[in-house]
Amino acid sequence: GIQVEQSPPDLILQEGANSTLRCNFSDSVNNLQWFHQNPWGQLINLFYIPSGTKQNGRLSATTVATERYSLLYISSSQTTDSGVYFCAVRAYGGSQGNLIFGKGTKLSVKP
Amino acid sequence: GAGVSQSPSNKVTEKGKDVELRCDPISGHTALYWYRQSLGQGLEFLIYFQGNSAPDKSGLPSDRFSAERTGGSVSTLTIQRTQQEDSAVYLCASSLSTANNEQFFGPGTRLTVL
Numbered sequence: 001g002i003q004v005e006q007s008p009p010d011l012i013l014q015e016g017a018n019s020t021l022r023c024n025f026s027d028s029v030n031n032l033q034w035f036h037q038n039p040w041g042q043l044i045n046l047f048y049i050p051s052g053t054k055q056n057g058r059l060s061a062t063t064v065a066t067e068r069y070s071l072l073y074i075s076s077s078q079t080t081d082s083g084v085y086f087c088a089v090r091a092y093g094g095s096q097g098n099l100i101f102g103k104g105t106k107l108s109v110k111p
Numbered sequence: 112g113a114g115v116s117q118s119p120s121n122k123v124t125e126k127g128k129d130v131e132l133r134c135d136p137i138s139g140h141t142a143l144y145w146y147r148q149s150l151g152q153g154l155e156f157l158i159y160f161q162g163n164s165a166p167d168k169s170g171l172p173s174d175r176f177s178a179e180r181t182g183g184s185v186s187t188l189t190i191q192r193t194q195q196e197d198s199a200v201y202l203c204a205s206s207l208s209t210a211n212n213e214q215f216f217g218p219g220t221r222l223t224v225l
Contacts, residue, residue: 031212041148041200043216086154090212097209098144098156098170 002027002091006102013077013109021072021105023087031090032063033099034072038083046072046085077109113137115217117203123223124193132188132220136205143186144206144214145178149199157201160186161209193224 003026013019023032034046047054047061049070054061058077063070074081084106088099116135124130136143145157156170160180171177175194180186190197200221204214 033213035216040218041221042218043202045213045215048213088154088214097142097159097161097167097206097212098146099204099214100156101154103153 002029002089002100004087004089004100004102006085006087006105008105009103010106011108013107015077015079015109015111017077017109018073018075019077019107021074021085021087021107023070023072023089023102025068025070025087025089027068028092029065029068029089030092031099032070033088034061034070035086035088036081036083037086037104043086074107077107079109079111082107082109115203115205115215117201117217117220119220120218121221121223123225125225126195127192129189129191130193130222132190132201132222134186134188134203134217136184136186136203137215139207140205140215141183141208142206142212142214143180144204145186145188146202146204147199148202148219152199154202157188190222193222195224198222198224 005024032050035043051065058075060073084104086104088101118133141162143160159167175191178188200219202219204216206214
């Protein structure tokens with residue numbers, strides 16, 4: 001089945017810094033989502049981005065489907081950005097509708 | 112409600128007992144998914160319902176796990192004869208359809224098996 005790898009596994013930032021999180025996947029996809037899991041465990045939708053570029057405030061994401069990777073950019077980080085960021089994909093042509101998740105990037109933003 | 116809701120938020124049970132977890136998807140969403148998140152395994156798919164089609168049960172870890180979706184809306188995940196390794200957070204998600212596949216997650220049920 002499709003493999004999803006995220007990097008880095010852990011990231012510590014000073015408040016105000018910028019960062020880039022990466023998600024590599026091993027096959028063509030027709031769904032790619034970025035989530036932020038907050039300290040209470042809730043998965044918050046950040047982007048639905050099987051291809052192209054989107055921006056939402058200080059966050060933006062780019063998926064290059066032909067090269068099988070996606071990037072999540074966080075600018076001017078804040079302590080509330082702390083948590084785990086997950087990339088999840090659905091394989092193109094797959095009979096299943098479920099998402100396959102990467103192991104996540106744990107982000108800690110220090111004041 | 113506006114989002115996916117799950118109940119209970121926490122469940123503590125004794126080994127060998129049966130448990131039922133409930134999920135109420137976003138109104139109008141035809142697809143419903145169950146996942147679980149545990150420390151050693153990350154986020155893994157369990158079962159998927161799409162409309163009136165037969166569910167995709169390929170992610171269920173054993174025959175102690177089952178799920179149903181009544182009336183195309185609310186779903187119940189049942190775990191029989193619970194084991195300690197069933198301890199995890201059980202997450203439910205829904206999407207508008209399979210074609211429009213953006214999934215939205217509920218807050219989860221934290222299951223602890225003593």
